[in-house]
Amino acid sequence: MDKKEQTSQKKELDRKNMLVVIILGSIAIGLYAGFIYFYSS
Amino acid sequence: MSEAVIHDDHHDHKPSGIGRWLFSTNHKDIGTMYLVFALIMFFVGGAMSMVIRAELFQPGIQYVDPQFYNSMVTVHALVMIFGALMPAGVGLANWMVPLMIGAPDMALPRMNNMSFWILPFAFTLLLSTFFMQGGAPAGGWTMYPPLVLQLGDGFPYLVFAVHFLGISSIMGAINIIATVFNMRAPGMTFMRLPLFVWAWIITAFLLIAAMPVLAGGVTMLLTDKYFGTAFFDAAGGGDPVMFQHIFWFFGHPEVYILVLPSFGVISQIIPTFSRKPLFGYTSMVYATASIAFLSFFVWAHHMFTVGMPLTGELFFMYATMSIAVPTGVKIFNWMATMWRGSMTFETPMLFAIGVLFMFSIGGFSGLMMGITPVDFQYHDTYFIVAHFHYVIVPGIIFGIIGGIYFWLPKWTGNMYDEKLGKLHFWISTISVNVLFFPMHFIGLAGMPRRIPDYSVQFADWNSIISIGGFVFGASQLILVWVVIKCVRGGEKATDQVWEGAHGLEWTLPSPPPFHTFTTPPKVTDATAHS
Ligand code: HEM
Numbered sequence: 187m188d189k190k191e192q193t194s195q196k197k198e199l200d201r202k203n204m205l206v207v208i209i210l211g212s213i214a215i216g217l218y219a220g221f222i223y224f225y226s227s
Numbered sequence: 228m229s230e231a232v233i234h235d236d237h238h239d240h241k242p243s244g245i246g247r248w249l250f251s252t253n254h255k256d257i258g259t260m261y262l263v264f265a266l267i268m269f270f271v272g273g274a275m276s277m278v279i280r281a282e283l284f285q286p287g288i289q290y291v292d293p294q295f296y297n298s299m300v301t302v303h304a305l306v307m308i309f310g311a312l313m314p315a316g317v318g319l320a321n322w323m324v325p326l327m328i329g330a331p332d333m334a335l336p337r338m339n340n341m342s343f344w345i346l347p348f349a350f351t352l353l354l355s356t357f358f359m360q361g362g363a364p365a366g367g368w369t370m371y372p373p374l375v376l377q378l379g380d381g382f383p384y385l386v387f388a389v390h391f392l393g394i395s396s397i398m399g400a401i402n403i404i405a406t407v408f409n410m411r412a413p414g415m416t417f418m419r420l421p422l423f424v425w426a427w428i429i430t431a432f433l434l435i436a437a438m439p440v441l442a443g444g445v446t447m448l449l450t451d452k453y454f455g456t457a458f459f460d461a462a463g464g465g466d467p468v469m470f471q472h473i474f475w476f477f478g479h480p481e482v483y484i485l486v487l488p489s490f491g492v493i494s495q496i497i498p499t500f501s502r503k504p505l506f507g508y509t510s511m512v513y514a515t516a517s518i519a520f521l522s523f524f525v526w527a528h529h530m531f532t533v534g535m536p537l538t539g540e541l542f543f544m545y546a547t548m549s550i551a552v553p554t555g556v557k558i559f560n561w562m563a564t565m566w567r568g569s570m571t572f573e574t575p576m577l578f579a580i581g582v583l584f585m586f587s588i589g590g591f592s593g594l595m596m597g598i599t600p601v602d603f604q605y606h607d608t609y610f611i612v613a614h615f616h617y618v619i620v621p622g623i624i625f626g627i628i629g630g631i632y633f634w635l636p637k638w639t640g641n642m643y644d645e646k647l648g649k650l651h652f653w654i655s656t657i658s659v660n661v662l663f664f665p666m667h668f669i670g671l672a673g674m675p676r677r678i679p680d681y682s683v684q685f686a687d688w689n690s691i692i693s694i695g696g697f698v699f700g701a702s703q704l705i706l707v708w709v710v711i712k713c714v715r716g717g718e719k720a721t722d723q724v725w726e727g728a729h730g731l732e733w734t735l736p737s738p739p740p741f742h743t744f745t746t747p748p749k750v751t752d753a754t755a756h757s
């Protein structure tokens with residue numbers, strides 16, 4: 187595997203990892219804020 | 228030996244000094260730190276339980292004042308659950324998940340470092356409350372208002388500590404999910420994942436769904452106390468029972484967050500020492516997932532006595548019973564795995580079988596308490612204390628300890644002292660039953676929980692229980708001794724370590740080099756776990 191291909195694979199992996207962080211992170215934060223919001227109204 | 232491993236040996240320089248640990252992004256080092264932290268917390272929480280058992284050795288007030296006794300009960304639980312059990316599970320995951328799926332490390336190594344280092348910080352906050360005006364939390368680990376709001380200066384520290392613990396475990400959970408979803412070696416399909424990995428994916432999703440709810444609940448406590456809100460204050464139009472609903476909506480999934488990793492461990496151990504593949508792999512995966520799903524619909528079995536509508540009581544009773552089905556599937560699968568296997572009984576296997584027997588005892592008392600009308604008798608008595616200590620101590624802690632014995636030769640490269648391991652198992656098993664079984668009796672006879680004094684008719688069993696407790700506590704020092712001895716040397720372990728062990732982690736040298744699987748291995752049906 188040449189260098190270029192490796193970096194592009196690495197980039198692709200980083201992208202997928204960030205996607206997981208963003209999706210699951212938003213779910214967690216959403217649950218937290220949503221719960222408080224739900225009970226305060 | 229795969230090419231990857233030989234290649235790795237060249238680059239096997241570890242960073243040195245304290246920086247290796249402080250700035251670590253290596254899953255093995257972070258796993259080790261989690262496990263060591265958990266072990267320390269196990270003894271901190273254990274010391275508190277020794278204070279409790281000393282006080283309860285005889286009726287009357289002997290050693291500590293009631294306020295401090297209540298702090299011991301409360302902080303013991305918080306330390307054990309959030310400081311010992313959860314970090315131990317995450318530590319095992321950090322060490323083993325990348326090795327089992329053929330990944331070079333966790334997907335998000337820097338976040339991994341952060342998740343760990345938040346923990347000592349959070350526990351410094353929590354334990355510092357002992358030195359504050361008003362003392363440490365004393366209203367129970369469940370933090371029910373209005374009682375918890377009476378805590379003095381320690382209150383915001385408790386709330387912030389819980390927030391930090393939640394952030395740490397959510398980051399850990401996201402990391403595990405990203406690792407398993409994105410970093411599996413070629414050929415490592417989901418249905419080839421070892422069950423320990425499956426158990427952890429499911430646990431991670433539980434964490435992400437449950438921890439924010441707890442954080443939301445304690446945030447509302449904080450605003451109730453300091454910012455004039457009345458979420459849980461009846462005088463301001465709020466409802467204190469609402470906190471109980473929020474807490475247990477987190478709290479029951481939490482008990483599965485604790486137990487599933489331990490189930491995962493014994494799903495690795497039992498096939499190894501039965502020299503047979505796990506029976507019913509697919510049904511195991513689905514059973515674990517259904518336990519997790521159902522765990523969100525049973526929370527109010529902790530609140531049968533608060534005065535719910537009858538339909539509510541019935542719903543939560545039947546929902547609770549229904550969890551017995553997938554749990555039964557798992558127990559029967561483990562037994563079927565052992566059936567006609569060429570079994571041997573090394574220490575990890577002893578602990579795993581201990582889990583089967585004694586977790587089931589706790590499961591049965593759980594079923595009893597899940598029956599609404601009879602729970603009116605059991606609620607807030609020592610029967611509850613017996614129940615959850617059976618599921619937690621010989622159910623969860625034994626599973627974790629079994630995992631430690633199982634993987635210690637892989638981690639250190641040395642075999643542990645089998646004689647001492649067996650001694651540890653037998654003393655622990657006998658003493659844990661002396662400690663917790665009689666609690667069923669005094670609970671049924673009406674002894675309330677969380678009380679530093681009691682009527683004299685409970686005196687005999689309480690002193691027997693305390694003796695069991697002291698022996699159990701002391702026998703855990705054997706574990707420490709075994710671990711230290713094993714780290715320092717001993718008979719060299721082979722790569723496979725156990726005759727019946729299969730899976731990627733056992734193809735690596737023992738101990739594995741600092742960096743593993745930098746070139747991903749190829750997984751086929753033959754090399755897959757099950
Ligand atoms: C997975 C392992 C389990 C763990 C770790 C666990 C843990 C606990 C804990 C910590 C409590 C006490 C909470 C408190 O402080 O008030 C508790 C209570 C309870 N558990 Fe479990 N449990 C487990 C399994 C079960 C099962 C299988 C059932 C029923 C089928 C069950 C039913 C109950 C009920 C009904 C209560 C409330 C009793 C009361 O307060 O009156 N548990 N459990």
Ligand SMILES: [Cu+2]
Binds near residue numbers: 478479482525528529
């Ligand atoms: Cu529950």
